[in-house]
Amino acid sequence: MSTKKNRQPGIHFDARYERHDTGPFHPESATRYRALCAALEDLPPSFVKIPGRIATTEEVLLAHASWYLDVVRQDAENFADQLRTGDTPLCPESYDVALEACGAVLSATDFVMRGEVASAFCAVRPPGHHATSDLGMGFCIFNHVAVAARYLQIHHGRQRVVIVDWDVHHGNGTEAIFREDPDVFYISLHEHGIYPFTGAAGEQGQGAGAGATLNLPLPQNSGGREALLAWDKKIAPAVADFQPEFFLISAGFDAHQNDPIGGLQWTDKTYAELTRRSVALAETWCAGRIVSVLEGGYNPAALASAAVAHVKALAG
Numbered sequence: 001m002s003t004k005k006n007r008q009p010g011i012h013f014d015a016r017y018e019r020h021d022t023g024p025f026h027p028e029s030a031t032r033y034r035a036l037c038a039a040l041e042d043l044p045p046s047f048v049k050i051p052g053r054i055a056t057t058e059e060v061l062l063a064h065a066s067w068y069l070d071v072v073r074q075d076a077e078n079f080a081d082q083l084r085t086g087d088t089p090l091c092p093e094s095y096d097v098a099l100e101a102c103g104a105v106l107s108a109t110d111f112v113m114r115g116e117v118a119s120a121f122c123a124v125r126p127p128g129h130h131a132t133s134d135l136g137m138g139f140c141i142f143n144h145v146a147v148a149a150r151y152l153q154i155h156h157g158r159q160r161v162v163i164v165d166w167d168v169h170h171g172n173g174t175e176a177i178f179r180e181d182p183d184v185f186y187i188s189l190h191e192h193g194i195y196p197f198t199g200a201a202g203e204q205g206q207g208a209g210a211g212a213t214l215n216l217p218l219p220q221n222s223g224g225r226e227a228l229l230a231w232d233k234k235i236a237p238a239v240a241d242f243q244p245e246f247f248l249i250s251a252g253f254d255a256h257q258n259d260p261i262g263g264l265q266w267t268d269k270t271y272a273e274l275t276r277r278s279v280a281l282a283e284t285w286c287a288g289r290i291v292s293v294l295e296g297g298y299n300p301a302a303l304a305s306a307a308v309a310h311v312k313a314l315a316g
C-alpha cells in the first residue's frame with residue numbers, strides 16, 4: 001500500500017505567525033521564524049503544504065481551563081506586553097495567532113488521519129509545551145500537542161497517543177496535563193538542571209497515569225550519541241509496550257550545538273536520527289502516523305537546518 005507519494009510528509013508554515021510580536025530582543029522572534037520558513041520554502045514541491053485554520057474555543061478547552069482563555073484574551077486586548085501568568089511576551093494579536101497555531105496542528109492531524117499525508121511538520125509559533133491547562137509560561141500560550149492529543153481521542157477515536165518531546169527544555173505543561181492519564185504517554189529528552197527545573201527521572205506520572213510519563217534528563221554538554229542511546233535503551237521499548245495509535249512530536253531544536261540557550265551538543269544529524277527512529281516506531285505501531293510541532297530553537301540558521309533535516313527524515 002505504501003507508495004512514494006503517500007510517504008511524503010505534509011508541512012505547514014505561514015508568515016501570519018510573525019504577527020505574534022515579542023519585541024526586538026526576544027529569542028522567540030519573528031526573525032527566527034522567517035529563517036525557518038525560507039528553508040522550508042526551498043523543499044521540493046512533493047512536500048504537501050497543509051493549510052491552517054483557527055482553532056475553536058471548544059477545541060482549545062480540550063486541554064485548557066476556560067478562565068485561562070479569558071486571561072489570554074483580556075491581556076492581549078489590554079495591550080499587555082507579558083501574559084500575567086508567566087514569562088510569555090504578548091501583543092494585541094497574540095491570542096488570535098495562538099488560536100491559529102493550535103488550529104494548524106489540528107488541521108495537520110486531520111490530514112494525517114485522512115491519509116492525505118503520512119506525517120506532518122507544523123512550523124507554528126508561539127510554542128506550546130510549557131503551557132499547563134491554566135498557566136502560560138516559557139514563551140508558550142496554548143499547548144498545541146496537548147490539544148491535538150485530546151482532539152485525536154475525541155474526534156478520531158485514537159485513544160492511546162504518545163508524545164515525544166525533544167526540546168532542550170522539559171515540557172512541564174504537557175506532563176502536567178497528562179500526569180494522571182494512562183492513555184497519553186509523555187516522553188521527554190531534555191537537558192538536566194535548566195528551565196523549567198522539572199522533568200526528573202523520578203517523575204513517572206501519578207494515579208491512573210503512573211508509568212505513563214518517561215523523563216530522560218541528559219547531562220549538560222552531552223551530544224547526540226547520549227540522546228540516541230537513551231532512545232534505544234529506554235524510549236523504543238517503552239513505546240513498544242505502550243503500542244500508540246498516534247505519534248506526536250514536540251520538536252524543539254534548541255538542543256542544537258549552535259543554540260544560544262540550550263546547553264546540549266546535538267547536530268542536524270541527531271535530529272535526522274531521532275526522526276528516523278520516530279518513523280520506525282510509528283510505522284510499527286500506528287501506520288506511520290506522526291504530527292510534529294515546532295517548539296523552541298533560537299539560532300535561526302541552526303533552527304532552519306535542523307528542521308529541514310527533521311522533515312527530510314520524516315519523508316524516509
Ligand SMILES: [Zn+2]
Nearest residue numbers: 167169254296
Ligand atoms: Zn526549549
